[in-house]
Amino acid sequence: MDRIGVDLGGTKTEVAVIDSRGQTHFSERAPTPRDYNAKIRLIAELVQKAGQAAGSDSLTVGIGHPGSLNPQTGLMRNANSTELNGYPLDRDIEQALGRAVRCANDANCFALSEARDGAGKDAGSVFGVILGTGVGGGIVVGGQLWEGTSRLGGEWGHTALPWPSPAEVPGPACQCGLKGCLESWISGPAISADHLRATGETCSADEIMAAAETGDQAAQSTRDRFEDRLARGLATVINILDPEIIVLGGGLSNITGLSARVERRLPAYVFSDQVTTRIRRNAHGDSSGVRGAAWLWPLP
Structure with a gap:
């Protein structure tokens, strides 16, 4: 009933053995190398260690990664770890391990983890949000990850900021090449x-939020703008999903009181007389990625 999850991050890679109750029996982290082939070797080494710790070399393996695998070409795209782009990541890992793997975007793995036994446990539908160096998301409906036809489901960070003021047009340049994406705000x-x-x-951002907590007015204004933009972006998600x-x-997500303050802003933007969607901080922190990767394989 154990399964192995791997979270391939830009700076660190984590492996864990998770049982059917969500308990972690082994975990290890290592710095992520820049070279593509070195990443594959590291994953193989970590999976081997995890299997040895679990006493089995046949556990299922799920991989969370930046970007997504194009189902038409089988090649990676849109990864901010650009050395992954253009490679058949799943096939290369399978060849290195000698067994099948399941792969998904890291934000999708986060959403799956929190829907499985985290802050979204028992909810019929969950939208998981990543707010960090980048902005991403994942969709889980009925306990199942929903990636969409082209595996682009949840990529709300590269949609435009809704209801922009004149001062917000056209918006900052985004790394994707467009202007005004939510990620750029x-x-x-x-x-x-x-x-x-x-x-x-x-x-x-951490310094700004800390200053806002002490009453710094300029920092509070920056925090207010951030939270209003976040609420606008999430209102669009609610209007659609x-x-x-x-x-x-x-x-x-660690900003004190963020979930409650953003939730209070939603009624101004959601197309409804009542907003029932709840906003919650995650339950598993930065371990949600590796946990969600393990859950890519269903329970037997």
Whole structure:
């Protein structure tokens, strides 16, 4: 009943052995190398260690990764770890391991983890949100990951900021090549850039949020703009998906009171006389990625 999950991150790679009750029996993290082939070797080494710890070399293996596998070409695309792009990641890992694997975008794995036994447990529909260096999301309906026809489901970070003010048009340049994407407004680096434009001060998102907690008015204004933009983005998700629960993840999800404040802003934007979607902070922190990767294989 055990299964292995791997979270292939930009700076660290984590492996874990998870049982059917969601208990972790083994975990290990290692720095992620830049070279593509070195990534494959590291995954193979970590999976071997996990199998040895579990006493089995035949456990299922799920991989969470940046970007997505194009179902038409079988090649990676849209990964911010650009060395992955253009390679058949799943096939190369399968060849290195000598067995089948299941792969999914890391935000999808986060959403699946939180829907399975986290902040979205027992909800019929969950939208998982990553708010960090980038912005992503994942959709789980009826306990099953919904990736869409082209495996692009949940990529709300590269939709435009809804209901922009004149000052928000056309918006900052996004790494995808367009302007005004949500990622260019509500990611960690975007918050820093917004604060710099407003104040001339260079601060990290963490520093800004800490200053806001102490009563710094400029920092509070930056936090207010961030939360209003986040609420607008999530209102569009609600208007389309109407999920029971939205779970916030990534480093910015740790902002004190974020879930409650954003939830209070939703009625101004959601097309309804009542907003029933709840916004919750994640339950499993940065372990949700590896847990969700393990859950890519269903229970027997």
